Amino acid sequence: MKNFSLMRISIWVYLALFFAYLLGPLVIMSVTAFNSPGFPRAAPWECLTFEWFSALFQDERILNGIKNSVLVGIGTVILSVAMGLAGALMLTQIWPKLRATYYTIIIAPILVPGVVIGISTLVFWDRVNRMLGLDADSFLSSGLFLTVIGQSTFIASYCMLVLVARLQRYDNALTEAALDLGASHAQTFRKVLLPFMRPAIASAAVLAFLASFENYNTTTFTFGEYPTLTIELAQKVRYGITPAISALAFIIVLLTVFAALFNEAKIRRQELVAAARKTATVEELETGKLRLPGFLSSNTAAVLLVVVAMATIAVVGTATVYSPAQCIADVKETKRLETELRIQELLQRRADEAARRAAEEGEQSDQAPATDATPKPSNDSGFGNVFNPGTLQDGGTETPEEEPENSGSGGVFDPGNLQSN
Amino acid sequence: MPRFLREYFNRNGVGLGSVMLGLVLFWTIGLIILPQLSMLDFSFRPNLPPPEIGGPKDVYTLENYKYLIFGPEGGSQDYNAVDLKVFYRTLIAAILVTLFNLMLCYPIAYYLAQTKGNHIRILALMLIIPYWINEILRAFALRIIFGETGVLNNLLVGAGVFDTPFDFIRNDIALYAGLGYAYILLMIFPIYNVIESLDRNQIEAARDMGASWTRIHRRVVIPYAKPGISSGCTMVFMLSAGALAAPQILGGPSSLWFTQLIYQQFNDNSDWPQGAAYAVVLLVTCILLVLALMRVFKVNMGDIGK
Numbered sequence: 218m219k220n221f222s223l224m225r226i227s228i229w230v231y232l233a234l235f236f237a238y239l240l241g242p243l244v245i246m247s248v249t250a251f252n253s254p255g256f257p258r259a260a261p262w263e264c265l266t267f268e269w270f271s272a273l274f275q276d277e278r279i280l281n282g283i284k285n286s287v288l289v290g291i292g293t294v295i296l297s298v299a300m301g302l303a304g305a306l307m308l309t310q311i312w313p314k315l316r317a318t319y320y321t322i323i324i325a326p327i328l329v330p331g332v333v334i335g336i337s338t339l340v341f342w343d344r345v346n347r348m349l350g351l352d353a354d355s356f357l358s359s360g361l362f363l364t365v366i367g368q369s370t371f372i373a374s375y376c377m378l379v380l381v382a383r384l385q386r387y388d389n390a391l392t393e394a395a396l397d398l399g400a401s402h403a404q405t406f407r408k409v410l411l412p413f414m415r416p417a418i419a420s421a422a423v424l425a426f427l428a429s430f431e432n433y434n435t436t437t438f439t440f441g442e443y444p445t446l447t448i449e450l451a452q453k454v455r456y457g458i459t460p461a462i463s464a465l466a467f468i469i470v471l472l473t474v475f476a477a478l479f480n481e482a483k484i485r486r487q488e489l490v491a492a493a494r495k496t497a498t499v500e501e502l503e504t505g506k507l508r509l510p511g512f513l514s515s516n517t518a519a520v521l522l523v524v525v526a527m528a529t530i531a532v533v534g535t536a537t538v539y540s541p542a543q544c545i546a547d548v549k550e551t552k553r554l555e556t557e558l559r560i561q562e563l564l565q566r567r568a569d570e571a572a573r574r575a576a577e578e579g580e581q582s583d584q585a586p587a588t589d590a591t592p593k594p595s596n597d598s599g600f601g602n603v604f605n606p607g608t609l610q611d612g613g614t615e616t617p618e619e620e621p622e623n624s625g626s627g628g629v630f631d632p633g634n635l636q637s638n
Numbered sequence: 639m640p641r642f643l644r645e646y647f648n649r650n651g652v653g654l655g656s657v658m659l660g661l662v663l664f665w666t667i668g669l670i671i672l673p674q675l676s677m678l679d680f681s682f683r684p685n686l687p688p689p690e691i692g693g694p695k696d697v698y699t700l701e702n703y704k705y706l707i708f709g710p711e712g713g714s715q716d717y718n719a720v721d722l723k724v725f726y727r728t729l730i731a732a733i734l735v736t737l738f739n740l741m742l743c744y745p746i747a748y749y750l751a752q753t754k755g756n757h758i759r760i761l762a763l764m765l766i767i768p769y770w771i772n773e774i775l776r777a778f779a780l781r782i783i784f785g786e787t788g789v790l791n792n793l794l795v796g797a798g799v800f801d802t803p804f805d806f807i808r809n810d811i812a813l814y815a816g817l818g819y820a821y822i823l824l825m826i827f828p829i830y831n832v833i834e835s836l837d838r839n840q841i842e843a844a845r846d847m848g849a850s851w852t853r854i855h856r857r858v859v860i861p862y863a864k865p866g867i868s869s870g871c872t873m874v875f876m877l878s879a880g881a882l883a884a885p886q887i888l889g890g891p892s893s894l895w896f897t898q899l900i901y902q903q904f905n906d907n908s909d910w911p912q913g914a915a916y917a918v919v920l921l922v923t924c925i926l927l928v929l930a931l932m933r934v935f936k937v938n939m940g941d942i943g944k
Contacts, residue, residue, distance in 0.1 A: 228749060232761070235746055239768055239822065242779035245789055249782055257782050303661035310649065312642060322666050328872065329674075330880020330924070332897045333917045336904065337673035340680045340914060370669040402651025431772045433883045434897075438904060450774045454887050458778065466775040473770040477763050517760070 243470055250463035253545055257460040264544035267536040269464040276461065282449035285361075286430055289445055292365035293372055293429040294422050300369065301376025301421060302414070305384050308377075324378075326371035331434025338367035339438050360441025367435045372428050376421040383417035474525060481518035489516065681915035702915035721899060728896040729923065731810075732879035735817045739825045739874050740867065742818070747829035747866075748859065752838065769823045777816050777887040784812035784888070808890040816888040817878045824877065825870040832866030833859065868937040872928050879924050896920055 249257035253264040273279060304323050311319050326334060346357045356362055387410070395405040411418075433447045440448050453462060647655045682698045706725075709718035750758055750765075768776065783789050784806035791803040806812045836859065844854045860867070885895035900920070903913030 228745075231745060232749070235742070236761075236764060238819070240764065242776070242783055242819070243768060243771065246775070246779035246782055300661050300665040303658045304665060306658055307662045310646070319666075322670060326670060328876045328925075328928075329921060330876060330897070330917075332880050332882055332900055333677070333921050334673075336900070336914055336917045337677040338669075340910065341673035341676040344676055344680075366669065370665075370673075373665055373669075402654045406654055427770055431774075433773055434880065437882065437901070447772055447774055450772065450778075451883060451886065454774060454778050454781070458781065462775070462778055463782070466771065466778065469771055469775065470767075473767050476770075477767055481759070481763060517756075 243466075246463050247467040247470055249460050250467040252460065253548070255459065257458055257463045263548045265539070266545070267539065269460040270468075270536070272459070272461040273464045273468075278444075278449050279446065279461075279465065282444055282446035285440075285443045286446040288361060289364050289368065289436075289443070290426045290429045292361070293368045294425045296365060297369040297373040297376050297425045298418060298421050300373040301380055301425075302418070304373065304377045305380040308381060309384060324374055327374045329371070331371070331432065332438070334370050335367055335435040335438030338363055338370065338435070342366065358441070360439060360443035363439035363441060364436050364443060364445070367439045368429050368432055371435070372425045375428060376425055379421040379424060380414065380417050383414055387413055471525075471529065475522070478518050478522040478525065482516055482522050485516045485518055677914045678918055680911055681918045683911050685909045685911050702912045703919070705912060706916065706919060724894045724899055725896050725919070725923075727893075728879060729927070731814065731817075732875050735814060735821075735878045736871050736875045738814070738818050739821060740871060743822060743825040743870070744829060744867075747826045748833055748855075750826075751830045751833035751836070752841075765823060765826065773820060773883050774887065776820060777884050780812060780816045780819060781807075781887055784815070807888065808892070810890055810893055812888040813885060813890070813893075813895075816884040817881060820881065820884055821874045821877055824873045828866040828869040828873070829863055830866070832863045836862050864935065865937060868932060868935055872932075875928065876924055879920065 246257070250269055251265055251267070252262060253266040253268075308316070308320065308323075342357055342363055346353075346355060349357070351357060391409050391413075392405055395409050396402070400408065430445075431447060432445075433451060436445055436448060437451070444452075450462065450465075453459075646659075649655075650658060681702055682700070683696060684699055684701060686695060706718055706721055708716070709721075750761060781788075785791070788806075790806065791800075794800050795803060840858055840862075841854055844858050849857065880897055881895065882897045882901060885898055886901075889895060889898070896916070897920070900913050900916045903909045903916060907913075
């Protein structure tokens with residue numbers, strides 16, 4: 218049995234490590250959204266701040282990106298769910314010899330790199346545009362159209378897979394019965410098949426929207442005048458990162474957690490209600506006096522949902538009244554004192570050095586080159602290689618005023634401030 | 639009207655049938671086949687300014703493919719060493735990322751599929767949540783961690799493992815971690831789906847017969863899960879070879895991913911035919927590699943995506 222428990226422990230350790238790898242980055246990123254330094258970092262913790270959220274909501278490009286993403290998302294959902302449904306229906310009735318080829322063709326876009334899809338869409342529609350003799354700014358070459366078309370190419374395959382799974386459980390006799398009873402084909406489709414497929418269509422639509430919202434590889438070639446949120450984010454991240462992006466990520470994480478918990482709570486609730494109905498007596502059911510379990514009872518997801526909602530409200534409430542100005546000022550002050558201390562040390566060391574060198578020079582004036590070999594005080598001063606030995610040999614005390622700018626502590630301190638010391 | 643078409647319209651009605659047929663044809667021919675062929679055609683043409691397209695200079699040429707192998711004409715080197723090296727490195731790294739993901743995910747998928755209980759649902763939920771979050775943001779999260787003053791460096795320097803911060807980004811460790819991170823779900827789900835349908839009795843029978851733990855996996859579980867494993871590996875390999883966001887954000891300044899070369903040809907050099915040629919090379923090589931491996935491991939194309 219000892220072996221067995223060892224196995225259990227190692228499984229749990231493995232799971233813990235795995236989920237740390239999976240969720241750790243998101244947690245750390247979320248934390249950085251509340252820390253005050255301009256570069257997103259979780260440690261050292263300085264001040265709790267909400268300014269990155271307001272910075273985010275004032276960013277025109279991000280807001281514009283969200284708008285474009287939603288536009289593209291809606292177009293992609295409509296087109297790809299329609300094509301996915303048609304593709305799935307076709308798969309059930311295509312000529313068996315063609316079936317394998319057809320399946321390969323419609324599944325291929327999932328495997329083709331997004332970059333390739335983006336390029337081929339761009340090249341192909343550019344050519345169509347030219348063949349039709351249209352201008353370079355026609356609808357066919359607008360970023361919105363190209364992005365929707367490019368994304369739908371492969372997102373329709375995802376939708377098709379989701380829909381086929383449901384379609385396999387569809388009893389074709391239902392369609393036949395409806396037709397026998399005199400319904401038209403359109404009626405049968407609308408009244409029989411579509412209601413059956415609704416759950417799958419809903420999940421395909423959600424999947425399509427999410428896939429479209431986060432797509433980068435294809436969109437980066439096709440977006441034109443319509444940069445989506447992902448494109449804007451990528452440009453921001455590539456040319457310097459700020460905690461405002463962490464703030465956005467935190468909001469997305471929170472929304473995701475909400476959606477997931479809500480969905481989970483709903484499913485669990487349905488299960489509980491079904492179970493309660495099963496055990497109920499006929500009398501209870503008929504009189505409608507059936508006692509359904511409370512919304513929160515034995516429903517972990519629902520409890521978590523409420524907790525997260527409360528926490529969010531509490532945080533938003535704090536954010537409206539909280540001001541980190543005092544804390545930020547304190548941190549600045551501490552940093553200033555630290556830097557001053559370092560400068561004092563450096564000056565002290567330099568004075569010693571100068572005194573020593575003066576003494577040496579006084580002793581042997583022809584051994585001047587030896588001073589080159591003296592250990593460089595800058596090495597252990599924590600300032601890096603900012604100071605080259607040349608400046609030190611000038612020996613003067615005229616330079617210290619310029620040092621703070623090189624000191625690596627950023628532009629927090631203005632030189633004038635220090636000169637007064 | 640041919641017979642199969644008439645049967646088709648009989649079954650679906652004329653209106654509905656034509657809408658369906660129209661959508662499928664638009665998707666397969668208009669969105670999948672023609673654009674790919676058009677890209678292929680484009681890659682064999684010279685890079686011309688728009689007015690000259692279709693003119694006398696617009697002839698088929700192998701120039702763009704030659705460029706990948708031999709470099710610019712009259713260049714100092716015999717081969718285009720830079721681009722070829724990037725290409726080679728991309729493929730090798732994608733394979734390594736795939737293997738890493740397989741090793742990481744197989745135990746998890748097995749555990750999730752073979753354990754019953756309420757906590758499995760929660761674990762599955764925790765697995766999916768990261769994938770609802772933008773690819774860029776996921777890469778950004780890793781960049782915060784792997785940065786020079788990032789969490790990991792603070793931790794390692796603090797613990798005394800390193801004296802100075804280790805540059806994870808320049809050494810491509812961040813890139814590999816990011817690519818592995820990006821496609822975990824695509825590896826877990828296919829394997830999970832297959833193993834879930836494996837009858838537990840088979841494993842218990844093997845155990846009763848005295849098979850060791852490794853032997854059960856080698857002889858019972860892995861052969862059964864082969865379609866799932868190959869499907870997951872194919873997807874992870876294709877996606878990481880074709881990844882663009884992670885290399886752009888997490889890649890070191892001196893190391894490029896092949897997709898970044900394609901991106902540069904399109905956006906910085908405005909040489910579309912050259913970029914198309916590179917894209918064709920990437921696509922064809924990846925497909926051939928996958929098909930070859932599928933042949934080796936005896937898996938069918940139909941198993942992919944299940």
